């Protein structure tokens with residue numbers, strides 16, 4: 001029996017997805033437009049034997065989330081731009097110390113207090129590069145209420161599997177809209193459990209995780225009695241070592257490669273109508289919905305438009321953009337920021353097609369009509385050739 | 386003085402002030418609790434003494450080594466985690482308390498010790514300190530207070546005294562120092578003690594007292610940094626510095642209440658110890674019973690649809706009714722409905738019920754709302770899009786049907802109605818002006834709610850009844866079902882009567898041909914391509 005369809009809000013779906021993924025700890029600080037995630041989990045966590053903490057700020061929230069995860073309990077926080085900026089410090093800690101956790105950023109207009117109730121996609125680069133230092137991160141971007149649920153589950157799975165913080169970039173449109181959805185049943189979900197390292201505690205420090213065999217993080221209070229640090233440490237002994245450049249290099253490369261080496265398994269895209277496309281749309285999150293509408297409208301007019309929707313924003317879907325660059329003459333990148341992903345697309349397209357950005361930073365969702373107009377202009381040019 | 390205000394805190398009773406007696410362990414036993422004896426600390430630094438005192442307290446109380454988790458900050462003291470053979474976390478500067486809070490709340494079986502320097506605890510992490518004290522999670526904080534930033538080479542800290550020299554106060558510090566124990570006590574810490582690295586036995590027992598205490602314990606260990614603080618202000622000789630601590634430390638009971646604390650005269654011992662249930666007990670007790678009060682509402686009964694937050698909740702537990710084929714007219718595109726009014730009129734609830742009804746028809750539906758600050762008083766709006774197909778663009782740019790329940794809403798949203806669309810408005814509240822190509826129908830929603838039903842709060846449901854009558858593919862029974870599912874049983878009848886009253890208003894208007902105009906059968910009856 002499938003789940004009944006019910007009307008559910010994007011932010012609520014994130015909260016339910018977290019519970020389904022096995023998260024039993026939430027710490028956060030209220031901020032529009034993410035607050036419903038905290039509100040929902042303040043009710044749901046006690047129901048499932050989990051904990052909810054409202055902390056004094058977003059830094060503390062992120063600290064508590066890491067503390068919980070270190071204690072062996074899957075944890076998440078949710079915020080928006082200003083709070084996301086505060087969390088960057090400890091997102092870096094989680095990356096360095098390899099602590100699985102999920103950070104949900106429901107993007108709003110910025111910088112600063114900006115447009116608290118309006119959507120934006122201004123944090124895509126902050127999600128990638130927000131914390132200091134070289135690090136890798138996995139970022140997912142839902143474009144429907146159902147995906148708010150399923151990608152939260154995926155985010156937790158990624159975080160456990162690759163021992164890394166995972167960021168979900170939602171936005172004010174997706175977070176606040178309600179759709180009638182049938183959420184997946186528990187038995188339809190694959191849940192990555194934490195487990196314990198498959199070695200003796202005495203050997204733990206000398207057993208090295210490889211990029212293909214990432215040992216789970218043992219919980220505090222387990223027989224492994226680990227030391228966790230934000231300093232550079234020797235991957236072989238776990239001991240702090242800040243005086244040997246080769247140790248730092250080994251750790252730095254490992255932290256990057258344990259994710260980039262697996263990007264084919266991580267990266268997820270949706271490609272629609274790309275087979276015969278002359279114009280490709282690269283759009284993510286809420287804007288992908290407008291792009292899809294524009295694509296359908298263009299196809300009704302006989303213009304061959306395709307849509308590439310990255311579901312994971314980072315690692316960047318280079319292979320899919322490659323395919324697109326070989327296929328189309330023009331790539332249009334509509335996004336609610338100014339050229340943040342368009343630059344990245346342009347670099348990947350590498351001159352094989354024209355890349356046109358369509359940015360918007362007024363707190364309004366890009367409309368299908370806006371994209372349509374650009375498609376028409378580009379199509380005319382194609383026809384005129 | 387405690388700065389907390391709630392009853393449980395005011396009613397607190399002082400507890401027995403005697404910390405447990407601890408017999409110091411042998412050096413071999415201490416060694417077994419260490420990963421290494423080699424540290425980065427300067428020879429003569431008292432960090433080693435305080436570290437040993439922590440281990441002695443753990444051993445003296447017989448705490449299981451595997452269950453001790455130590456969270457440290459950044460600075461000289463922060464390195465402690467490298468040396469202790471427990472589960473250890475070297476956190477980020479100032480953040481040891483939040484990490485520890487998360488770990489303890491997640492796993493209550495951990496015995497959590499938090500080591501901080503004065504910079505960690507009182508500067509960058511000062512906010513975390515006061516909230517940890519207020520929250521009263523069962524943690525034992527030990528602050529290595531050496532009144533200076535040692536790791537970075539001797540800059541002043543929030544416990545550097547007025548006039549003290551440091552590399553950032555060569556003229557003498559112009560700021561006063563915090564009394565950390567007073568700060569912690571005022572913020573609600575339930576066990577507060579101060580010891581020195583000179584009086585070792587006492588320090589061990591004060592830390593043990595903190596570990597035994599259930600709740601947030603705060604132990605300030607007066608530390609010796611002869612390398613910087615001593616050399617700049619007192620003596621570069623660590624032994625002389627330790628002896629000076631002996632002179633400066635005054636037993637708490639010999640210290641006059643209200644006597645100002647000075648650099649060379651401060652009270653030591655248990656300074657405050659009160660009974661207050663730890664956070665975990667309060668949390669467990671609170672969650673053992675169902676929530677009470679208005680804030681518990683998530684779906685919000687229609688009658689109490691007074692605020693956005695209440696209305697914005699989900700529809701958990703509601704069983705949607707399937708059935709009803711999508712109307713043929715929908716198949717070509719989508720229908721867009723906007724409900725607008727002022728905050729407190731139940732706009733979002735009306736839209737949510739409509740969306741529920743659309744979903745119950747087996748159609749695709751997207752419901753959105755504006756969350757502007759205006760939602761608390763000015764015009765607010767909620768939209769419903771219905772379609773037989775997947776809905777891509779989730780916003781309404783031009784509504785097919787727009788319901789306006791206030792003048793501000795009409796002024797703001799009426800123009801965003803498509804040509805040949807329909808605007809329904811409350812004739813008692815709105816002065817409507819003609820909009821070319823749009824059909825206007827004014828009906829007395831508020832009057833009907835007040836005069837016929839005796840309940841102004843159901844105005845939104847009356848208007849929803851009227852609105853649904855203009856959507857010819859939406860059967861009344863489905864709308865009734867959607868309302869009934871969202872309303873507590875005792876208010877069900879009132880709401881169903883409100884719906885019915887709204888429908889009658891609409892039918893009368895339809896029969897009279899109302900203001901005349903294009904396709905009355907619904908601005909919503911005709912779908913558009915989108």
Ligand code: SF4
Nearest residue numbers: 426427430461535610
């Ligand atoms: S700088 Fe001061 S606090 Fe740091 S190790 Fe040396 S003496 Fe101790």
